[in-house]
Amino acid sequence: xxxxxxxxxxxxxxxxxxxxxxxxxxxxxxxxxxxxxxxxxxxxxxxxxxxxxxxxxxxxxxxxxxxxxxxxxxxxxxxxxxxxxxxxxxxxxxxxxxxxxxxxxxxxxxxxxxxxxxxxxxxxxxxxxxxxxxxxxxxxxxxxxxxxxxxxxxxxxxxxxxxxxxxxxxxxxxxxxxxxxxxxxxxxxxxxxxxxxxxxxxxxxxxxxxxxxxxxxxxxxxxxxxxxxxxxxxxxxxxxxxxxxxxxxxxxxxxxxxxxxxxxxxxxxxxxxxxxxxxxxxxxxxxxxxxxxxxxxxxxxxxxxxxxxxxxxxxxxxxxxxxxxxxxxxxxxxxxxxxxxxxxxxxxxxxxxxxxxxxxxxxxxxxxxxxxxxxxx
Numbered sequence: 001x002x003x004x005x006x007x008x009x010x011x012x013x014x015x016x017x018x019x020x021x022x023x024x025x026x027x028x029x030x031x032x033x034x035x036x037x038x039x040x041x042x043x044x045x046x047x048x049x050x051x052x053x054x055x056x057x058x059x060x061x062x063x064x065x066x067x068x069x070x071x072x073x074x075x076x077x078x079x080x081x082x083x084x085x086x087x088x089x090x091x092x093x094x095x096x097x098x099x100x101x102x103x104x105x106x107x108x109x110x111x112x113x114x115x116x117x118x119x120x121x122x123x124x125x126x127x128x129x130x131x132x133x134x135x136x137x138x139x140x141x142x143x144x145x146x147x148x149x150x151x152x153x154x155x156x157x158x159x160x161x162x163x164x165x166x167x168x169x170x171x172x173x174x175x176x177x178x179x180x181x182x183x184x185x186x187x188x189x190x191x192x193x194x195x196x197x198x199x200x201x202x203x204x205x206x207x208x209x210x211x212x213x214x215x216x217x218x219x220x221x222x223x224x225x226x227x228x229x230x231x232x233x234x235x236x237x238x239x240x241x242x243x244x245x246x247x248x249x250x251x252x253x254x255x256x257x258x259x260x261x262x263x264x265x266x267x268x269x270x271x272x273x274x275x276x277x278x279x280x281x282x283x284x285x286x287x288x289x290x291x292x293x294x295x296x297x298x299x300x301x302x303x304x305x306x307x308x309x310x311x312x313x314x315x316x317x318x319x320x321x322x323x324x325x326x327x328x329x330x331x332x333x334x335x336x337x338x339x340x341x342x343x344x345x346x347x348x349x350x351x352x353x354x355x356x357x358x359x360x361x362x363x364x365x366x367x368x369x370x371x372x373x374x375x376x377x
Contacts, residue, residue: 006361011263015356016197020053020344021188028267032186033057041274046156046181046340047071053186053344054124068155074129075150075159077137078108082147085138094138094332095223099214101134102127106207115203115350123206124343131339132156135332136163157181160336165324172285173323176278180319183271183312184334186341188264192216192223193338193345200346201356213342214335223331228258229317230327233294243294244301251305259314260302268309275315282322291318 007013022031030037033052040049047068051059059067084104088097106112109126111119137147140163148163157178161169169177187193196213200206217223236246250257262269276296283289295318299310320330 015189015194015358016349018188018345018348019056020348021186021341023188023264025262025264026266028265028270030187030270037183037270038273040182041179044182046178046185046337049182049185050128050340053340054121054347070125071129071156072150072152072154072159074125075133075152077130077133078105080108081105081134082137085134086141088138090142094135094328095214095218095335097138098131098134098332098335099211099218101138102131102214103207103211105130106205109205109207112205112207115200115205117347117351120206120343120347120350124339124347127206127210127343128156128339132160132336133163135329135336136160139164139326139329140166161323170285172282176282176319177323179274179278180316180333181337181340183274184316184337186338186344190222191219193342196342197345197349198356200349201353203350203353206343206346209346210339210342213338217331217335217338223334225258225311225313226317226320226330227327229295229314230321230330232258233291233317233321236294237290243297247298247301248305257298257302259317260306260308260310262309262311265309265311269311271312272310272315275312275319276310279315279318279322282319286322288322291321294318 020033022034023029032040032049033056035052035058040052044052048059048064050071051064051067081101081104084101085097088100105127109123114120133150140147145166148166151159151162154162154168155174155178158169158174161173161177189197192213195216196209199209199212220228232246233243235241236243239246247257276299279292279295280289283292292315295315299314302308303310317330320333321327325333
């Protein structure tokens with residue numbers, strides 16, 4: 001009955017028109033609103049990049065100042081949400097907590113059901129500030145520490161590190177984390193962003209769309225690869241193994257080495273270019289370059305042996321670990337950044353909405369199949 005071959009995983013299928021993010025996988029290009037990611041990583045900030053994603057243009061100085069102030073002013077969590085964070089079982093993972101808490105935040109939004117442009121932008125400020133706060137607050141609660149109050153004078157990146165550790169971060173750490181947020185802010189119609197757009201298209205509220213996106217990110221085939229990279233590095237250190245020989249053994253056993261290759265890029269992931277340098281710089285400044293050096297040895301081997309390039313996850317692992325961030329916070333930190341892109345896509349979807357309703361190529365029994373009575377089966 002089938003008349004066409006469906007693209008498995010929708011690979012190569014154009015599912016939306018979007019002016020937010022452009023990727024050229026063959027050339028290794030990633031651009032937000034037409035601006036190359038390398039330029040943004042070198043010159044921009046997370047606040048400025050988020051403004052660009054939401055509004056389509058770079059802000060003037062006064063616009064950026066107002067935007068940054070509004071984002072900082074949104075650093076507040078309802079006391080009910082704080083109590084909720086403390087009520088979860090000890091077995092709850094940070095991603096499970098984040099997914100549930102973001103959904104619960106909708107209870108305290110005065111215009112929860114509003115999906116007009118201005119409401120979506122206002123809610124985007126709240127969610128961008130609150131997701132970072134949720135991750136930091138839960139980490140401290142589960143460790144029996146007092147929650148650190150937000151500092152509205154700090155940048156988004158610096159405030160998260162402050163709330164997480166209770167110590168004002170160095171300029172090097174702040175800049176490294178800021179760039180990491182820029183690099184992860186958007187990536188076209190990845191699984192979580194597509195999920196957010198599908199949910200938004202039903203005219204569900206933005207909290208529902210972002211909750212769905214977090215649910216998609218939770219899956220190990222989307223988020224979590226950098227966790228696997230760091231587990232590998234930890235295991236290499238624990239066993240006192242040579243990094244190259246360890247990975248050679250993995251390949252011999254046909255095991256996947258996380259952090260290499262990409263569904264879209266056929267050359268180096270442009271985000272990996274910056275994360276490699278960040279990992280090296282942070283390691284040198286912290287006098288702890290072992291994670292970078294192990295990673296570099298593995299990257300050189302895998303590239304020579306399998307012709308695979310490192311992707312965004314490979315060096316983000318050593319970068320976050322050198323910043324003192326726990327392994328199970330890696331994927332929530334992805335959400336701290338990607339909320340900028342998720343929000344941009346929800347805003348864009350609802351500015352010119354049409355319900356997303358694809359079709360499936362039917363491959364079941366040929367019609368008409370006969371209904372067989374119970375006694376004759």
